[in-house]
Each structure stands twice: as C-alpha cells, then as structure tokens.
Amino acid sequence: MSRPHSVGKDLVANTKTVMFTVPTRNIAKWLLLFATNHSTSSKWFTCWWYDSSENTEIEVLFEYSLTAKTFIRIDGTAYVTLDEGDEIRVQSETGSACTCIITVELEQRSTVQQFS
Numbered sequence: 001m002s003r004p005h006s007v008g009k010d011l012v013a014n015t016k017t018v019m020f021t022v023p024t025r026n027i028a029k030w031l032l033l034f035a036t037n038h039s040t041s042s043k044w045f046t047c048w049w050y051d052s053s054e055n056t057e058i059e060v061l062f063e064y065s066l067t068a069k070t071f072i073r074i075d076g077t078a079y080v081t082l083d084e085g086d087e088i089r090v091q092s093e094t095g096s097a098c099t100c101i102i103t104v105e106l107e108q109r110s111t112v113q114q115f116s
Helices: none
Strands: 002-010 017-021 026-037 043-051 056-066 071-072 080-082 089-090 096-107
Touching: 002 017, 002 026, 017 056, 017 096, 026 043, 026 056, 026 089, 043 096, 089 096
Parallel strands: none
Antiparallel strands: 002 096, 017 089, 026 071, 026 080, 026 096, 043 056, 043 089
C-alpha cells in the first residue's frame, strides 16, 4: 500500500537543504518538484537526488534561472524511484527568497533491496 507525502520549506539562501529522506524499509516515487522565487530579481535554483547506495549526488537541475516572482514545476507521468536513505536536496542562490515543495508516494516494504 502506498501513501502520498508532501514537504514544503522556505529555503535559507545559499544553503544546501535536505527536503526529504526516504525512511528505512520504504521506497518512494518522487512525483513533484515545485520551486518559486519570491525575490525581486532572477536567482538560480539547484536540485539533487542523493543516491545513498552509490554515495553520490545526481544533478536534477543545476543553477536553473528563476526570474523574479516565477516558478518551476516538474511533474507529470514520469517519476524517480528512491530507495531507503536516498535524499532530495535543494539550494537557492545567495540573496534569494525561495520556497520549495516536493511530493513523493511512499511504499513500505518488509525488506528493502538496493540495486546497483
């Protein structure tokens, strides 16, 4: 059985922030990334998927330019599957006022397999 879960945060500018960590014995489908720039000028936004099994960050967006008072939304029929311990990390540019929201669908497992 799966259940949806959303997390929203007002980001501290120029600080890498963990939005979500997949709990033990769970997998997650990452369904939505929404980020908005409340600043009065363009600011960049970066997002990573941290793959705990490989101990590496995969760039999803790198210094994506968000013009003043605009947003980016990544959603649709595609998704990223995250294993236990994987994280969604984000960061916005110095001087920015950015909000980020992610939505995942969690599925609890009796055991979790890590795939290489």
